[in-house]
Amino acid sequence: MGLSINTNLAAMNSYRNLSATQGDLSSSLEKLSSGLRINRAADDAAGLAISEGLRAQIGGTKQAVRNAQDGISVVQTAEGALTETHSILQRMRTLAVQASNDGGLSTDAKSNIQDEMDQLKTELTRIADTTQFNGAKLLDGNYNGTFQVGANNSSSDQIAVNLVRPNGMSAQGLNVDGVDVTAAASNATTADLTTAAAAGEAAVLTVGTGDFTDANTTDLSAKYAGLNGTISIGSKSLDLASVDFSAATDEDSSVAAIQAKADEVFGAGAVTVAASTTGLTFTGATPGATASATEAAATEPKFTQASGANEAIDLINTAITTVSSVRSELGAVQNRFDHTINNLNVAVENLSASESRIRDTDMAEEMVSFTRAQILSQAGTAMLAQAKSLPQSVLQLLQ
Template sequence: MSLLIGHNQSALNIQRQLFSSTTRLDQSFERLSSGFRINSAADDAAGLQIADRLQSDVISTRQVVRNLNDGIGYAQIAEGALDEVSTASQRMRQLAVQAQNGIHSDSDRQALDKEFQQLKKEIDRIANETEAFGRHPLLSPTALLFGNNSPDNVTLGSGQQIVNNLPFSGSGNDFYFIPANSENIRFTFDSYGLDDDIHLFSTSGEHLAGVEVPAAGDPLADFNWQDLGLDLSNIDSAFLTTSNGFSSGASYDASNINAASAVGTSLTYSGDGDLNNDGLINSGETVIEVITLTGTTNQDIILAVSGQSSGSAYQGQISWDRLGGVASAAIQEAEFAAENPEKDVKITTSAAINAPQDYHEIAKTPATAADLGLTGLSLSTQQQAEVALNALSEAIDDIGEKRAGYGAVQNAMQSNLRNLSIRVENTRAAQSQIMDTDYASETATLAKNQIIQQASHSLLSQANQRPEIALSLLNG
């Protein structure tokens, strides 16, 4: 055996081994205390990348599960409301069958009609009050902005048009409803050369903008009102009626016409059409009428089109902006529906990385009396009861189809929920295989490294004694 004084090679080797075992021991402590096999990219670079991707998939999928539960809730609320609409429609049909029976007198049918009309109002109330997550599944986009008096062929969206190119029916008037808290609304109106006008009214009858209704017999009466046979003597009973959207007892008041008035916002009106009162818009007269509301309205407003009693046609445009702040909830939803005309709600069904997005799409199911074709129905006569019976049969079929659609989408989302739950479970298991500590294996490794460390300490002590042996030989 040789004894080298300059270098204690054995001690150096043991020190290296001791450092290595200590490092492994520290790693075991970290893995056992954290529960993760990979605590930094240095532990397993490729494994960390794969595990992070799996973790992102798990997190996103769990959010998709919550989204689907929200979507199921939305569909359940809408379908539950449609169930009540169906119940009301079934009762209305029962009343129509009863009224159709020839044994009843007209007074009997009048009694039946009272309940019939009340049920019709209840259908509208359900449709208007059904709300889920800030949305109104039983209202069409036009009903959101114009209420029950919305036209059939209105398209909404900032800068888009309201168009009606057909002759007016009856009195020649159309009425549209604008809810309170609407912002920065502009109406532009073209009567195609005829003396048709637009007006803004409060529901109580205050004339906010437009051409003032003249006194009875006034020779300067606007041709528009004159042709309709309307003046101050009959405007309340023939124009400001509940069927046109006005409050009961509404009375004409033009004291603040074309001024800021009680709208709660600034109002401007330009163009009063037929300046020489001949029923036509001629050269030099104003063809286009514009009403602008700047700011936020504080009350419900009715936009009225007063047109000539026959042959009238018009084109109007509505627009709004967000310059004054966030638009009202009705306008926001109407605007969204206009931008997404076919589908109202899109529920995320997949959020996998590097995969295309997928959705369950839930269409609006308008279910007001107008949407179901129930407006104008009556049980006053046997013939009217027969018409009502046929209309209600179609309405009940329509409601059933809409409810079936909600049922189908609920089942689809429930199936997707089950599939995603299994996916999360399996993905989490795969991630665990990569990331999590194997405690049985790691505990054995810890014990091994602890023995090696203790042995290294002992051997290092012995190796450090070897120079002392060399000195004892010199002393001997």
């Protein structure tokens, strides 16, 4: 290579290598100071895309943990309120047992017991109406909450807490609102549908028991409006809940309303409806008819209000069983939430480890690269200084 002063190739070569070294040094400093191997897409395009997907999963899973914790809070709030509901029902049962001791109680004593019963029933309903979580009522019979416990949009990423019940955990919903320990026990019966028919015989269906002509019953149409069940003769069925009692004013007009519906379904004269002190009967006049009856799920006594100390014990026992069942379901859901949270936390840990391996800086490895670049930078600077002075040798030729 000739000796020239216009083009200093040695200096240009030293500068090029020094620039590359400075770039490596700057990149190492950025990775070491940020702790990230990928600070921009240019660092690792594929790695950036993968790590951002993992970050989305991690963020969603962390939020799912908090959602599941909210679910536990809801369950604990509802179950805590039902703890007191249980206590109230246990007290009511104790009072019912006390009131059933007719030989040792006066009428006034039973009346005093009923006063406490009424207050306890009111409190049951108040608890059901006021138990809330973040503004949502939990025990009024309408709560059906879904909790997002996964990072994705699928049914397997959700847990439902279903507290839907007719009238919730109120006194009415627990079927103890009509408990009256001062009434005679014979007046406290619930409707029951029984079948008494065979092929070739007239169909006689007895619906319910108890005294339908009780002088103390003032709203006879209301008790019939509580009918709940299905009467079937042949291939035709009468849903008792579909009877229109809007025009009924007494027992006769109530029975007439049922008769009108039976005529509409089975044909005029096919079925005769009658009421007596033993119940409500359906007599089939069609020769050879086979009658059957089924009782729908009852949520409250029909025909007469729940009354009488002995009947109160049975009704309260059922209410206690109902609350126990609901609390058991809530406990099971809470345990499921606990396991879900544990699983989600493990998922967050594993996803974070995967994201770290792609995105984070290996500090030891990067320090090696930084030290190498730092030494090369110092050497390059020294060599550039040397290369810059090479053209000065031309001055020796000019002397």
